[in-house]
Amino acid sequence: MTGPLKNETVLVVGRGGGIARAVAFAARDAGARVIAAGRDQHALAAVYAGEPGISTETVDLTDEAAIAALGERLGTVDHVVSTASARARGRLADLDRDAVRLAFDTKVIGPLMLAKHLGPRMSETGSFTLFSGVAATKIVVGTMAVAITNGAADTLARSLALELAPIRVNAISPGVIDTGAWDALGEQGKADYFADISARNPARRIGTANDIANGVLFAMTSPFLTGVTLHIDGGEPLT
Template identity: 75%
Template sequence: MTGSLQDRTVLVIGRGSGIARAVVLAARDAGARVVAAGRDAEALAAAYAGEPGITTETVDVTDDDTIAALGERLGRIDHVVSTASARARGRLQDLSRESVRASLDTKVIGPLMLAKHLGPRIDAGGSFVLFSGVAAFKIAVGTLAVAVTNGAADTLTRSLAVELAPVRVNAISPGVIDTGAWDALGDEGKAAMFAEQSERNPARRVGTADDIAGAVLFALTNTFLTGVTLAVDGGEALT
């Protein structure tokens, strides 16, 4: 197989479903050797069983020792994608210190430590891709901690792009994406929310995991792109 990531090693951190899985499969189909890593090694191994070109590893982005150990096991790599998150949704009066701390630790401090431990292992032409989110650009009641976390992820992206240069660092900022993240609303609630979202945003639809995976591949392979947050949100931030 030949492709835009031929013979590159891409580490994707996250679950074995949703956006993380779409990124893993897209990178593999572009020719990469993909390592899918996360806290639940058994679940990841089951999710990618029988998938050629994909191996699984264990890492917890809130635990520096596991990050350093993963680096030792992997050796040299080309690209790192971190999709890990711990959302702290809710109004101000409903937020706890623990949930806000977990959100920042997973999506901001975790990627910072990934850069510290794995940055020196990235070969020339390599990159990091982090994740932000539309809440950083479209302020709404009920997403205070999410907005703060995503805003910090954007700043981290720009800062790392300067500090790690010439290793590139970019972020993806998804809007509403049809993944299991919305299943808690129930079938009717999810359908109603998606319908309302599709009527309001300029793209007139809800995003898919493949939409995000395509943006990640662009960030991985465009060698003149760094320090940028790519909004893949159907124009949601404009409404």
């Protein structure tokens, strides 16, 4: 297969749906050999069954030993994309300490450990792509834990870009994206929320997983891009 990632290996950490799945397919279609990794390898294997160029692995971002073991099994890798998250939503009085810790562990410390154990296995032309989110730049009551976690992910990307150089490190900051993350609102609640966001943001629509996957592909294949956060959010922070 030809493409800008031909003969390169891309590790995508996350669930088997939504953004992670879109990133895996975009990287594969760009010529890469893709490894999809997450805590439930059996679920991932079912998602990618029959898909050429995509294999699956097990990793728990809250377990450094599991991350180190993944590095040993993979050997070398060209690009790492971490989409994993664990959200701790709610107002200050309702926040649970363990939920906040898990969110930070999954989205900040986990990617930090990925860099620690996989960075030495990458070539100088490799890259890491981390995930932040619009809550870091658009402060809303009820999303404080999400905001501070995403803000830390932004800082991590810049810090790693210096320490791992010339390996490139960037972050992606999605806005509201049409994935299963909003299903808990119920069908009507989700529709109402999406309608409200679409009416107010400058793009006048909700983002798609492919919008984000295209941004990740850009980050992986742009050799002069490092230490930045790409805001793929339809202009939502402006509203």
